[in-house]
Amino acid sequence: MLSRVIGFTKANVGYAHPYLISARRRNCDGDEDSCMLLMDCLLNFSPSFLPASRGGTMDAPIVMTVLLDPKEVDDEVHAMECAPAFPLSFYRATLETKSPADVEVEQIRDRLGKPEQFRNIHSTHSTSSIDEAPLRSSYVLIGSMAEKVEAQFNLCDKIRAVDAADAARRVILTHFLPDLYGNLYRFSRQEFRCVKCNAKYRRVPLAGKCTRDGCGGKLLLTISKGSVSKYLELSKKLIERYNLPTYLSQRIMLIEQSISNVFRPEEPKEKQANLEAFM
Numbered sequence: 107m108l109s110r111v112i113g114f115t116k117a118n119v120g121y122a123h124p125y126l127i128s129a130r131r132r133n134c135d136g137d138e139d140s141c142m143l144l145m146d147c148l149l150n151f152s153p154s155f156l157p158a159s160r161g162g163t164m165d166a167p168i169v170m171t172v173l174l175d176p177k178e179v180d181d182e183v184h185a186m187e188c189a190p191a192f193p194l195s196f197y198r199a200t201l202e203t204k205s206p207a208d209v210e211v212e213q214i215r216d217r218l219g220k221p222e223q224f225r226n227i228h229s230t231h232s233t234s235s236i237d238e239a240p241l242r243s244s245y246v247l248i249g250s251m252a253e254k255v256e257a258q259f260n261l262c263d264k265i266r267a268v269d270a271a272d273a274a275r276r277v278i279l280t281h282f283l284p285d286l287y288g289n290l291y292r293f294s295r296q297e298f299r300c301v302k303c304n305a306k307y308r309r310v311p312l313a314g315k316c317t318r319d320g321c322g323g324k325l326l327l328t329i330s331k332g333s334v335s336k337y338l339e340l341s342k343k344l345i346e347r348y349n350l351p352t353y354l355s356q357r358i359m360l361i362e363q364s365i366s367n368v369f370r371p372e373e374p375k376e377k378q379a380n381l382e383a384f385m
Contacts, residue, residue: 115237124186128179176223184215190228255340271348278344282337286361289334298325331369338362
């Protein structure tokens with residue numbers, strides 16, 4: 107199968123073996139990859155090119171692995187089936203709604219440590235051309251996170267095999283709530299950054315501006331209110347849309363109260379009017 111070798115197509119994606127995807131600890135969720143020749147890393151790479159922040163070093167080629175051991179990659183790929191076809195027992199089990207753990211289909215985990223872990227990894231459905239599908243991911247084409255969530259759950263509503271309410275509950279519990287709590291926590295411990303020289307301060311100097319080497323630049327928050335509460339309205343809409351448990355609704359209400367205690371409500375902006383507005 108073409109997607110199990112490294113290759114390029116007219117689609118806006120590079121196809122690679124699932125081992126490679128798991129080895130770099132990234133899923134195909136809209137992140138973009140780049141290709142770099144090995145000698146370019148050895149000759150032209152320097153840590154001095156990287157930003158000082160933690161995010162600047164996350165995707166840097168600091169460590170290069172020569173051998174890829176399937177046992178050491180993300181175990182998510184170990185659940186990938188490698189049989190040329192599903193047995194009849196598999197389809198009978200689907201009619202009985204059995205748990206996937208009770209159905210025997212050969213998977214990568216059955217081959218770990220054996221020569222077969224690199225050979226004859228079959229696929230159940232072949233294709234004449236792998237790039238006959240959409241050329242760009244919908245995750246990239248859709249703009250805001252609100253639009254992405256709306257598209258996701260519109261699809262969930264159409265698939266009978268998906269419990270949309272359970273999917274919404276899981277998204278809120280595993281993604282939205284940790285993000286809300288985490289950003290609120292970081293907001294209370296954030297630094298202030300000079301827009302001119304990029305100096306950072308734990309507290310604003312008494313002068314109200316950057317005091318490093320007579321810079322005098324304006325100081326800004328590194329975490330904004332928008333980044334703290336960006337998933338709040340999405341969570342409330344999902345709870346209302348799928349009538350999720352009251353306990354979950356109360357957790358969102360409590361975090362909303364915490365955000366309101368930190369940020370003052372925005373006052374309506376005054377608009378200058380002429381005399382005609384009063385006549």
